[in-house]
Amino acid sequence: MERKEFLRGLGLVGLGSLVIPIIKACNSDDAISSTETTTSTGSTNNSGSCTVTSTETAGPFPTKIPSSLVTTNIVSDRTGVGFTINVTIKNTNASCAALAGAIVDIWHCDKGGYYSEYGGTGMQSADFTAVHFLRGRQTTNANGIVSFKSIFPGWYSGRATHIHVHVYNASGTSLLVTQIAFPEGSGSAVVLVNASTANGYSKGMTGYTYNASDNVFSDGVANELSTITGSVAEGFVLEHTINVAG
Secondary structure (H helix, E strand, O other): OOHHHHHOOOOOOOOOOOOOOOOOOOOOOHHOOOOOOOOOOOOOOOOOOOOOOOOOOOOOOOOOOHHHHHHEEEOOOOOOOOEEEEEEEEEEEHOOOOOOOOEEEEEOOOOOOOOOOOOOOOOOOOOOOOOOOOEEEEEOOOOOOEEEEEOOOOOOOOOEEEEEEEEOOOOOOOEEEEEEEOOOOOOHHHHHHOHHHHHHOOOOOOOOOOOOOOOOOOOOOOOEEEEEEEEOOOOEEEEEEEEEEO
């Protein structure tokens, strides 16, 4: 069994109920101004490479009925730092030209590290089985782009900050399941947002799992790392390109 497949098999443990106050971690990240502007540049697969983006697990919390969640605004009742997610889909079977008409599902956790549609189990104690926040489906435009309005994801034990993506062709045939990684380090959006207690991000970076130790990204994020710009005050914008064999 390959190391990556073994690591993916490890259980991901939720962090408790969202309605129970989380003890705020104390660390130096909390001293960073919530209005500081940052540009976090990731190494995405835009630089002439025309290979299919890495396949990853859909995780333990995939969207149950994605066709019922066709929307650009996936915030629902969640609160947090504003976040725009722009994903471009390209076709490796056409020299990485933009793939129009592709169906793109995304999902990610809220600021507390919890997923909708699941809960009440050892995997995630907070029960959100009856709601559908931070999940959405869109179809790529002529430029191969989909955009979603969301909030900046939090994190949970064993995982770096990430977004799940499932891409289908126009007929609904699955093309790729992958994940989007976030740039890390001093001044990154991940650090700035998790220091923003005013926006409800109460855990800071104590106990955070970085990409290098993440059970999905530890073998490298060369074609999964996004670019993120913006600030806590104005919100952040993620740009990422995913290549599929369309």
